Amino acid sequence: MRHKGLNKVDLIFEKVDLREVLTKAFRMSSEEIIQEILESGLKGRGGAGFPTGLKWKYTAAEKDPDKYVVCNADEGEPGTFKDREILDKVAGKMYGGMAIAGHAIGAKKGIVYLRGEYRFLLPQLMRELESFHAMIAEIGYDFHINYALGSGAYICGEESALFESIEGFRGEPRNKPPYPTTSGVYGKPTSINNVETLVTVLMIIREGAGVYNQLGTKDSRGSKVFSVSGDTPTPGIFELELGMTVQEFVNEFGDGDTKAVQVGGASGFCVPRKRFTDTIIGFEGVPTGGSMKLFNSSRSMYNVLRNYLDFFAEESCGQCTPCRVGCQQLLKGVEKVKKGEVQSSYLNELVKLAETMKIASKCGLGQSVGNAFRTIVENFKEEIIY
């Protein structure tokens, strides 16, 4: 398999002349911007990886004159903290990305949905927003951003649950379709993008799609901000070119005794040591919204799995049965196996339950619980049983 190795990049946190980039963007037509983003190959940086250019193309095609750009700053995936750093260091670039999105889809209004856990950042974010609005007005462009705050619910990172929350309801995901591009917040056509995606958009407009898509691989263009934590001597936030293997990642960030890497947080995949060299971090291998947790041989993978299941059992919104009951039963199930109350073959039943949840759950939460469950149980069966 071809890959590019580990390569540090500095696009997201680079200081830019915002006015210059936006002036350039506003001179471009909606079609030109969308074309540029499509050519860049950018996929959403929140984790799901939907092509940003396509999302904008669909939203731009809607006839309703009342549209929204929503920035998803409800970063709640365990092990992800890169959006907080972006908000802290370069919020202006995020606002710029929102204005560019607005120009592309024909929206004059933006909403940032900030998780309640990051409320402490709000005063500085509002100050930066004020100067951003002033600058936009000077350029002679009409785009206005508001804030909506979360109150401690992981599920509100799911786009339709986030809209419900903005509108003042319980954060319960909606049925899809209709997709946000036709009916999003307040039932209006909405482009909802992750914090990092919006900053990346600004850099693509500045550098050009041709420069950006030189980075990364065919399926995973560009670079990505990673949140590195767990058993590592260098935890933190790192922007890396996409396309490296887990082994190359471990060579850089491991403590010499790494036995597993959880890629993509609690809803992501567990990669065991024997798969490090042939697993690429990206959409052709294991995708991630940025969360990279390293575990060394002193850690019990049972504890890791139990912790994740406890997380999901608490954070499931409870609306649909497969997820509400499934999360609880998976948690109880592994505890029973550990205590020896049931035979170890019961794990196979639990894997089947996780597969059912993938098919039957209403939203991404219930659908992805099985990712970590299956990959941890398959690769560390002994640790779950004994």
Add this chain to the structure above:
Amino acid sequence: MYQVGNLVKELTEKHGRARDSLMPVLQGIVAKHSYLTDEAMVEVAKELDISAAEVYGTASFYTFLDTKERGKYVIRVCKTITCAMKGKSEILEVLEDMLKIKVGETTSDKLFTLMETNCIGWCHKAPAMLINEMPFTELTPERVVEIIKSYMKK
């Protein structure tokens, strides 16, 4: 228990009375009083012209919109995997020992409530906790004692 007084009116003046004002209004009450009383929720329902059940239904969905009595300072210790690996239990023990309460309880002087919470986005500086909205990271037992003492003096 607190008297909600003019707070709901002030908040609805600021945020408006449409349905999408509900979250900011509830968040404003919690920012001031740490939790929502029945009286406060009924008052919000009247101001927004929706049923009290709608207000409670929404509030009870969100972890940070507590409907049970909480102390002036709500401590939320992160219990998700990295914090759990990096000494969360020890931090909890120190807090329980110092405040003489268990997780979920409030001190008798109504100053502190001790809670656990899911990932708050500080895994690279684990263990971490929030006191109201302020994050505290790279916690050690010594640091926790200092932090709590500083809040006791406030």
